[in-house]
Structure formats: C-alpha cells, structure tokens
Amino acid sequence: MDDPIYNFVDPTVVRKKFDQQADLFSDMEEDYRREGVICVEIGYPYFEFIFLAKYASLMGPKGSNGEVFYRKYPYFLFAIRLDFSNFDILPPSIIIIDPLSSRRTVKRPQFDVVIHKNQQMDSDLDNQRILLTDYKGNQFFCLRGIREYHDHPCHDGDNWMLYRYKGAGDIITILDQLQLYAIANYNYQFEQLTKKNGK
Amino acid sequence: MKQNQLITLNFRIRKDLLAIENVNLNQPLKVSVQKALEQHGGTSEKWVVMKGDNQLDISKKVKDLGLVNGDLLKIILGGGGGG
Numbered sequence: 001m002d003d004p005i006y007n008f009v010d011p012t013v014v015r016k017k018f019d020q021q022a023d024l025f026s027d028m029e030e031d032y033r034r035e036g037v038i039c040v041e042i043g044y045p046y047f048e049f050i051f052l053a054k055y056a057s058l059m060g061p062k063g064s065n066g067e068v069f070y071r072k073y074p075y076f077l078f079a080i081r082l083d084f085s086n087f088d089i090l091p092p093s094i095i096i097i098d099p100l101s102s103r104r105t106v107k108r109p110q111f112d113v114v115i116h117k118n119q120q121m122d123s124d125l126d127n128q129r130i131l132l133t134d135y136k137g138n139q140f141f142c143l144r145g146i147r148e149y150h151d152h153p154c155h156d157g158d159n160w161m162l163y164r165y166k167g168a169g170d171i172i173t174i175l176d177q178l179q180l181y182a183i184a185n186y187n188y189q190f191e192q193l194t195k196k197n198g199k
Numbered sequence: 200m201k202q203n204q205l206i207t208l209n210f211r212i213r214k215d216l217l218a219i220e221n222v223n224l225n226q227p228l229k230v231s232v233q234k235a236l237e238q239h240g241g242t243s244e245k246w247v248v249m250k251g252d253n254q255l256d257i258s259k260k261v262k263d264l265g266l267v268n269g270d271l272l273k274i275i276l277g278g279g280g281g282g
Contacts, residue, residue: 024214031271035252054252119247119254167213176213176249176275183252 009086018045018084021171028172036074036183037175040099046083047171050099051178053077053186077182078109082174091160091169093147096131096139106137111189113141113182130181143177145169206261206268210235212276224262232257232274246276 007014022042025032029039041048052074079099084092098105113131130142140148145168150160160169167173204224208231210217217238219231232248248255250272255264266272 027214170213172214173275176273179252180247180249180254180275184249184254187253 005083005085007085009089014045014084014087017087021084021087022047025171025175032175032179035179036077037179040079041102045085045087046081048079048081048097048099048102049175050079051077051182053183053190055187055190075186077111077186080178082171088164088169091145091147091150091164092171092174094141094174104138106139108133108139111186113178114185115181116185119180141178143174143181145174145177206266208261208266209269209271210274211271212236212239212274215239222261225260227258228255228261228264228266229257231261232272235274244276246274249273249275 025039025047032038036052036054038050038052039047040050055072055075076099079097080094081097081102081104082092082094095104096107096109097103098107109131112129115128115130117126131139132142133139134148140146142149142152144150144158145163147160149155150158163169205221206224207218207220208222210219210232212235217235219234219238222231228248232246236246248257250264250266250270255272
C-alpha cells in the first residue's frame with residue numbers, strides 16, 4: 001500500500017503548474033514516443049510513462065559461420081508514475097509501477113540504471129547506480145530533481161530549493177535524464193554486445 | 200564547394216530550441232555544442248549530448264557522427280545522483 005500524499009500546497013497553484021508541465025510535454029510527445037518514452041496516462045497530478053529500448057538482447061539462430069544474430073524489437077525497461085503533488089514546493093516524485101495495474105511494483109528491471117563515469121555532471125565519481133531500494137523495499141530513482149533523492153538523508157545537504165528555479169524538476173529534464181541513463185545506456189550496451197559478437 | 204560542408208544543427212536545451220548555423224562537418228561536435236550553450240546563456244554545468252535515444256561522442260567530427268543538415272540534438276545538463 002502506498003503512503004498517502006498529504007497535499008499542503010494550494011491546489012489551484014499545483015494545477016496551474018501541472019498544466020504547464022503537460023503543455024511542455026505535449027510539444028515533444030511525438031519525439032519522445034519515437035525514442036521509446038511513451039505516455040500512457042495523464043491524470044492530475046501525475047503522468048505515467050513506459051520506457052522502451054530499441055533492442056532486445058535475445059539471440060536468434062546462429063549463422064552459417066557461427067555468427068550470432070539478434071532480433072531487434074522494442075524491449076520493455078520499466079514504467080513509472082511521475083507525481084507532481086505539491087509541485088513545486090516539493091520536487092516531483094517517481095515510483096516504479098506495473099504498467100498493467102498502474103500500481104507500485106517491487107519487481108526490479110532486469111538491468112541496472114547507471115550514470116556512467118563519462119555522464120557524471122557534477123563530479124568525477126565512477127559509475128553510480130541510480131535505481132536503488134529503500135528500507136521498505138521500494139525502488140526509487142536517486143536522481144537530483146526527484147523527491148525521493150532530496151528526501152533521502154544522504155542528500156540533506158543538496159536541498160531541492162537550490163535547483164527549484166533551474167528547471168531540475170521539469171518533466172522534460174526528468175524524461176531526458178531517464179532516457180539517457182536507462183534507454184541510451186541500454187542501447188549502448190546492446191550495441192557493444194552485438195559488435196563483440198560480430199553482428 | 201566549401202559551402203557544401205556547412206550545415207545547420209538544431210539543439211534542445213531543456214525546453215529551449217536553438218539553431219546553430221554554418222556548422223563545419225569537419226569540426227568536432229563539441230564546437231557547436233559550446234556555441235549553443237553560449238547562446239543559451241552559458242553554463243558551468245557539465246553536459247551530455249544525445250541524438251534521439253543515443254548519446255553522442257562530442258569529440259568526434261560532425262560528419263563522422265553521421266549528422267546531417269537540420270538534425271535535432273539534445274543537450275542534457277545539470278543531472279547527478281546515485282549512491
């Protein structure tokens with residue numbers, strides 16, 4: 001059972017800000033869809049998205065020379081609910097959901113969502129996993145601009161208010177980052193794998 | 200013939216769209232990205248460039264990345280996190 005959300009910001013304000021986010025997204029919805037980010041529901045104050053990679057790492061039959069062929073088709077990575085309750089006094093929240101039931105799921109995607117060293121934007125850290133599990137067993141994205149990141153005691157020195165006016169919680173910023181760290185990295189890994197296998 | 204080697208690249212930085220004209224195909228992509236960031240107001244943040252759902256190596260030449268006139272690239276900045 002999800003924790004109930006206590007709404008303390010004037011709903012008129014939140015509604016207006018939510019509509020702004022919806023307008024931002026609608027301008028780019030077709031581009032995102034082509035790139036594997038598909039909006040499946042918009043229901044104030046949240047959006048639900050499915051993330052698909054272009055390829056699956058499923059092996060097809062071997063060729064006559066022993067080379068491995070891969071079948072290419074959209075591959076489900078995960079689905080999220082992006083919740084703008086109390087936005088933007090609070091940053092938006094992301095939970096991983098089952099796309100069929102729209103309920104929170106504890107089932108982990110079958111790959112790690114990672115910020116690679118060459119993608120680190122504010123440090124020279126090594127690869128960092130960003131899809132983590134909290135003490136309740138729920139998965140969350142440990143990503144700046146996301147409520148779960150700023151609520152985490154490890155990040156109490158990195159307050160949301162430092163980023164609120166920089167657009168860190170905008171739907172576009174969040175989708176772009178998840179697309180980079182999840183879809184682009186998955187595609188890259190898959191391409192490296194296919195190169196290694198000579199096809 | 201030199202004119203044929205100049206193209207226009209479009210960049211999206213968050214919600215803002217910018218066009219960088221006269222991009223030389225033989226220049227590293229990084230040059231055009233820097234121009235786009237300057238037009239956007241400059242930033243001290245690090246950034247990553249994507250075309251569609253793929254990250255681009257900005258040290259490579261524009262032509263080697265297969266970019267053509269009118270392509271739309273995304274500059275993603277300000278991210279961070281993990282633990």
